[in-house]
Amino acid sequence: MGGRDATMVLLDENGIRCDGRKIDEPRRIMIRAGGLKNADGSAYIEFGDNKILVGVFGPRDVHPKHMSNTDTGILRVRYHMEPFSVSERKNPAPSRREIEISKVIKEALEPAVMLEKFPRTAVDVFIEVLQADGGTRCAALSAASVALADAGIPMRDMVAACAAGKVADTIVLDVNNEEDQAGQADMPIGYMPSLEKITLLQLDGVLTPDEYKKCVEVGVNGCKIVYDLQKKALNDKYFGNGGT
């Protein structure tokens, strides 16, 4: 990904980060519900410089058939980055990283989607990262939840996601690409605010037990900010601007 710049100041003496944000401030977030004509549900998110499009199909027939389950519907997720989404061209074939992220996003969404109502069917979630700038899995997961809701698939809650991390010995919300490369820890969190359950959690980087606790707290608060924007996006589409 990006290069390292040892001279960059990650956090200045006034508590301002390299992109001008405060420690508990997320990047600019814009979520739009819908937008694709052919998908059953879709969403577009801009999360800082991340630009991600999600399309949902289903519940529909399962191909190949042997994947279908007579007890419940299945969820399939493909997280994919376009070759032009990062500084150096990315090979379009799915990398091991993309396969892992597809899996963790699938497992983060599963508790939210009432798949048991649709046995023998599949719900397919296609995530396309058009531009990546750190924290794509969180942005993708947040957009995927909105796209599933837009498709009218029954859900227990939406999953909102945001990362917390440690930069210049401080716990901060929403780690960007520079902070991820040069920072000390990155913890992406997916959270269902109404059910109060964490469904995606990863960490790389060293944290003391106290920082660990703080990091989860800060991240969950970030998820709540994202959750409001997810609800607003659905509200805007279905009830006009700022409706009930």
Next chain:
Amino acid sequence: MTSTSVIDKLKKTQILELLEQGKRVDGRALDEPREISVETNAIPKANGSARVRIGDTEVVCGVKIQPDRPFPDMGDKGIFICTAELLPLSHPTVETGPPGPDVIELARVVDRGIRESHMIDVSQLVIEKDKSVVGVFADNVVVDYDGNLFDACSYATTGALLSSKTPKWNMVDAVPTLVEGEEFPVPITTIPVSVTMGKIGNHIIVDPNGDEWASMDARITITSDSDGNICALQKGGTDGFTQDEIVQCGEISIRVGAKIREKLKEAQQVGQ
């Protein structure tokens, strides 16, 4: 990784009933890992190796060390790469062929735990800056399956690295050339230990065995280092954790991990 059968679903009912009474199928306490055995230098042709058993799960890790070109932008650092593979002899449902998402996740989680702890001081593994560095490759093979491959592969990798000796190379005519008869231990800064916990119903259990693994609603793998700090984490499975459970799991992993770290140190001394 391995698939779930009807029998597993029947077993889940029994496992859950026992957990409601605070018991586990094999009689362990909820936070008690199975018996762990670590045999270092199991493969003398490797630069370091370990055979680890956790209950009936068995993993062999071999470390090979050889000169390599550094990654771009990382010319002042050696290379560490860790892989994991499920061999077809480890379980009837494992097939040959390219790894599926489960196995890819396994390998990446094990790699991340070791890497993020900065266990190996890769800055000491440079032969000539930007030209040639030492590559440390830790390859895990699962030979028998009874749940919790994350920890088995992690302990095998750690055990193998602790027992590893790296040869020495000098640059001669721009080619890394082996210096005969010189060996030194791989530079180690800390001993990372992963602890995997399963969630069944509302119960959290340490080191799920094969039957418990097939019954889990969710799992979490937390790696801590020698200073008692947390350095990597991965949640998996189809249920969620509450914020309190996440904090509780962090505490369990540090406490249980400290005991396992002693076991790994012991194995290192026996191997020498």
